[in-house]
Amino acid sequence: MTTRRHILTGAAATGAAALAAPAVSRAQAPIKWRLQTYAGPALAEHVIKPAVDSFNRIAAGQMEIELYYADQLVPTGELFRAMQNGTIDAVQSDDDSMASPTAVRVFGGYFPFALRYSLDVPVLFNQYGLGKIWEEQYKEVGVQWISAGSWDPCHFATKDPINSLADLQGKRVFTFPTAGRFLSRFGVVPVTLPWEDIEVAVQTGELDGIAWSGITEDYTVGWADVTDYFLTNNISGAWIGHFFANQARWDELPDNLKELVRVCFDASHYYRQWWYWGGEAELRVRGDKMKLTAIPDAEWAQVEEAAKGFWDEIAGQGEVETRVIEIIKDYNAVMRDAGRPYRYG
Known part of the structure; x- marks a missing residue:
C-alpha cells in the first residue's frame, strides 16, 4: 500500500506540474512570396487578384503571396531575369512580354492563328504535350513553370x-x-x-x-x-499566359503548399475562361x-x-x-x- 500510494502521489505531482507549466510554442513566420503580374490594377482585379486572395485565406498564415502590378517592382520586360535571380519570387505573364530566354518565347502571348477558342489552350498544354515542353524549357534556366491558361482574343x-x-x-x-x-x-x-x-x-x-x-x-x-x-x-482566339516561380523558392515549399498554389492558379484560369468569354459577346452587342x-x-x-x-x-x-x-x-x-x-x- 505504501509503495502504491507513493507511486500514485508521484504521478499526480508530475501531472500537476505539467499542467502548471504551459508549453511554450513559437509561431513559425509565414513563407512570403512577391508575385508580379503583367497586368495593371484594374485588369489584375480579374486576372489574378481573386486567386491570390483565395490562396492567402486558405494558407491561413502558413504562406502569403504579395501581389504587385505591371512594372511596379521591375519593368515587364525584366520580369524573367528578376524572377530567375530571386529579386521577385513568382510571375504571371506570357513568355514574349517577359523576355524569356527559352525557345518557347515566340509562342507566348498571341501566336498567329494557332488558337480559335480559349479552351484550345488548356487542351494543348494538358492533352497535347505543350506543358511538358514548357516545363523542360524553364527547368533549364532555373525557373519552375507552374501552369498555362488562356485569356482573351487579339x-x-x-x-x-x-x-x-x-x-x-x-x-x-x-x-x-x-x-x-x-x-x-x-x-x-x-x-x-x-x-x-x-x-x-x-x-x-x-x-x-x-x-x-x-x-x-x-x-x-x-x-x-x-x-x-x-x-x-x-x-x-486566345492569349497564352502562364504562372512561373523561382526554382529555389518553389523547391522550398512543402508539398501541400505546392498543391495549393497549383489549385488556386487553376482557379484563376477558370475565372478568366468565363469572364472573357461572356464579356466579349456582351460588350460587342451591348457596349456603347x-x-x-x-x-x-x-x-x-x-x-x-x-x-x-x-x-x-x-x-x-x-x-x-x-x-x-x-x-x-x-x-x-x-x-x-x-x-x-x-x-x-
Whole structure:
C-alpha cells in the first residue's frame, strides 16, 4: 500500500506540474512570396487578384503571396531575369512580354492563328504535350513553370476605322513582340511602351491603336474610352499566359503548399475562361463605346494564309520550335476534322 500510494502521489505531482507549466510554442513566420503580374490594377482585379486572395485565406498564415502590378517592382520586360535571380519570387505573364530566354518565347502571348477558342489552350498544354515542353524549357534556366491558361482574343482597337487590309498600312500599334513581327507584314508599325502609358499615347497620337486584347479588356482598363473602333477580325482566339516561380523558392515549399498554389492558379484560369468569354459577346452587342468594323472574309483569308508561312518560318528556328509547331498543326487538323462545334466556317 505504501509503495502504491507513493507511486500514485508521484504521478499526480508530475501531472500537476505539467499542467502548471504551459508549453511554450513559437509561431513559425509565414513563407512570403512577391508575385508580379503583367497586368495593371484594374485588369489584375480579374486576372489574378481573386486567386491570390483565395490562396492567402486558405494558407491561413502558413504562406502569403504579395501581389504587385505591371512594372511596379521591375519593368515587364525584366520580369524573367528578376524572377530567375530571386529579386521577385513568382510571375504571371506570357513568355514574349517577359523576355524569356527559352525557345518557347515566340509562342507566348498571341501566336498567329494557332488558337480559335480559349479552351484550345488548356487542351494543348494538358492533352497535347505543350506543358511538358514548357516545363523542360524553364527547368533549364532555373525557373519552375507552374501552369498555362488562356485569356482573351487579339483584336485591334483603333482611332480610325479598319475595313480593309489597306487601312492597316502605317498604323502605329501597341502589341506583343511576336504579334507585331507578324502584323508588320501588313504594314503595321509595332510600338513598345510601358503598359500604363498606352491610354495617354493613344490620346496624344503617339499610337494609332492597340492590338493587345479583346473588347473586355478594352473596357476594363479604359482603352475603350480613347479608341473609337473595334475590329472584329482577330489574329488569335486566345492569349497564352502562364504562372512561373523561382526554382529555389518553389523547391522550398512543402508539398501541400505546392498543391495549393497549383489549385488556386487553376482557379484563376477558370475565372478568366468565363469572364472573357461572356464579356466579349456582351460588350460587342451591348457596349456603347466603340463601333464594330470588319475586314471581309475573302480579304482576311490572306492574313490567315500568311500565318502558315510564319509557322514554317518559326519551325525553322530550332528543334523545340519544330516540336511545338508540329503539335499545333496536329491539334488544328483534329479540330478541323472534328467539325462542329470545334472548327467550322
